Every structure is written in structure tokens, then in C-alpha cells.
Amino acid sequence: MKFDDLWYDNHPLSLALIPFSWLFCAIVKIRQKAYQYNLLTSHRVSVPVIIVGNLSVGGTGKTPLVIWLAKFLKQQGFKPGIISRGYGGHAKKWPQPVYPESDPNLVGDEPILLARHSDCPVVVAPQRILAAQNLLKNHPCDVIISDDGLQHYALHREIEIVVVDENRRYGNQHCLPAGPLREPMNRLLNIDFLVIKKNPKLKLWTPVRGLESKALALGFSMHYTAQSLKRVDNNTISQPLSKLAGKTVHAIAGIGYPEKFFNQLRENDLTLHCHTFPDHYYYKNSDIQFNDDLPVIMTEKDAVKCQSIASPKHWYLPIEAHLIDSFDIELLKKLKEI
16 A cells, blocks of 8 residues: 555545654654754855745645746846755765756756756755855855755745645645655744645635635645657657647656646546656666557656657656746745845
8 A cells, every 4th residue: 555545545544653643743843943942053055045845745846836936036137046955866975066967866857857947056965055055155146946945944044935736735634654744734834935736727725724724825826837748869859749639648657746747648638558656766768668659758857867768759748837826026025025
């Protein structure tokens, strides 16, 4: 049984894990207080830090939002830089700068997407303060965006943005291991912005309880639009996704929430043979080759790791985040206050 079955399907076995969740929450609270009373050090840097994180384990859409933020801030005259943990990277030395053609085995897959699409300097390190210091040492940045790191209190932050997926939300609302939450729900009361990844075709959600109602006062909607498919082995070659409408394809996803990707393809009238892999999975040739001539479509995050083993029938689907409401205005207002 997968943890997702326990966390998002209200499985009765999750109740047996609740005492462990209480212990987890107690440790989280002690750690928060230790930073609050300077028993543990939260390091400041010389420029504002924007944290883009989430409460739950798994993918909620942070990386597309970080790319949107970087582009938006550049348009406003800022010089943003991006830091990340570099999850899945196995470099022997940290911090590591990330470039569009970096090796994902060294720096992770998501940082390469950030470098390719943001046109900003990107640095990764498990200790984000080291990444931030390295970034400022080598680049004239005046604002730092951290991809994930809401719970990484060793780096002081001026703005916290929490991203939540409209479909999965907070699961059963329990902390690990009985549920998917990294921190209790009341953490939402201390953030600056709540960004809700929505499906524009679905109705608005109803808040799960009072404290979320308060947090939704800070809430802004985000949705994705699919771009043209690009060849994994040569991204200068593209075709519209609509060209495959009505056809059967293989769909590959090694992300935190694969169904999100599969549903996006289904909504575009594709019939799928689905192939799910763990988040940040490193592919072998046999993982993406099938005994037929059907097209193979994967996420761009997966394509980063499949470029060297892909054939002309392998495509990836780029996505682009769009923020609506007045998020841009409120974000600039908050930065000016800082």
C-alpha cells in the first residue's frame, strides 16, 4: 500500500499512525520555538528572501511558480537569483551553480528547469544559506527566490508563499506519518501568500475549516497552460499537442503527483498507457522504450533526465504558470514595504 492511499483516501489505517503524528508535531513545534528564541540560528542575507514552499509532501506546483516569479521580478527591474536544495543531486561538493546543460545527476532535475526558463543565476545546496551566500558572492542579485524551504528555518525569509494543489489540498490534514503535512495546518496563519493551483474547469473549493478560511484571505489562483510538445532529443523540434488528439500514447511521469499530468493529457483527448515512476526517478533506456510505435509523452522534468536515451518518438510537454487576481500588485507592495 502506498502512503498516498493512507493520506488522501481517508484510509482507516492512518488512524493507527496518529500517535506518531503527535510526536512529529511536537518536534516541529520545539524546533520552531528554538529558532524563535534564538536557540538555533536563522541566518540573514543582505537582500530579501522569498520562500516558495508547501505544507504537504509531494508536488504542488512550486517550480512553475518560481519561474513565473523570476520572470515577473526581472520585468519589474529586479535582479533575482534562485536557490534550491538540489534534491536528487549527488555532487560531492556544495554549493553548486546550475546551468541549462548541467548534469541532473549532480544538481537535481528541477534546478535545471529553473536555469533553463528563468534566465537567472541558480545555485543549489542542501544548506540553503550556503547557496544564498554563494549566489550573492558571484552575482549582483537584489532578491533571492528559494524553491522550497518553507521548513528550512536556518535561512531567514522576508516573504513566505505556500502553494497548494486544489485537488489534493491537505489530504487527511494529519502530519507525517499519518498524513502528508510537514507542519500543522495552523502554519497557514503565519504566511504572506497562499497560491492555489487550480483547474479552471472546476468550481472553487470550500475551505476545509476555519483557519483555512482565514488563510484564503491571502489566497491567489494559479493555473497552467500547456505549450507545444517538444522532442526530448532535440527541443528545437515541436508540434502542437492537439495534433495527437484522439490518438493513443504512452504517458510517463516521475513527479510528486503523476495524475495531474495524466489528467492534463486526457483533457486534450488523448488515450493513455500510463507509466508511473517515483519522484526524481533516474531513467534507464528500458524504462521509456516500448514494443510499439506509439508516441511517448513525458513531463519536462522527466525529459531533463531522458535526453541522452530518447528517440524521435519521445516528446515532453512544457507548461507555463499563470497568476490571476492581483497577486503581482500585492507582491510588489510587500517588497516595497521591506
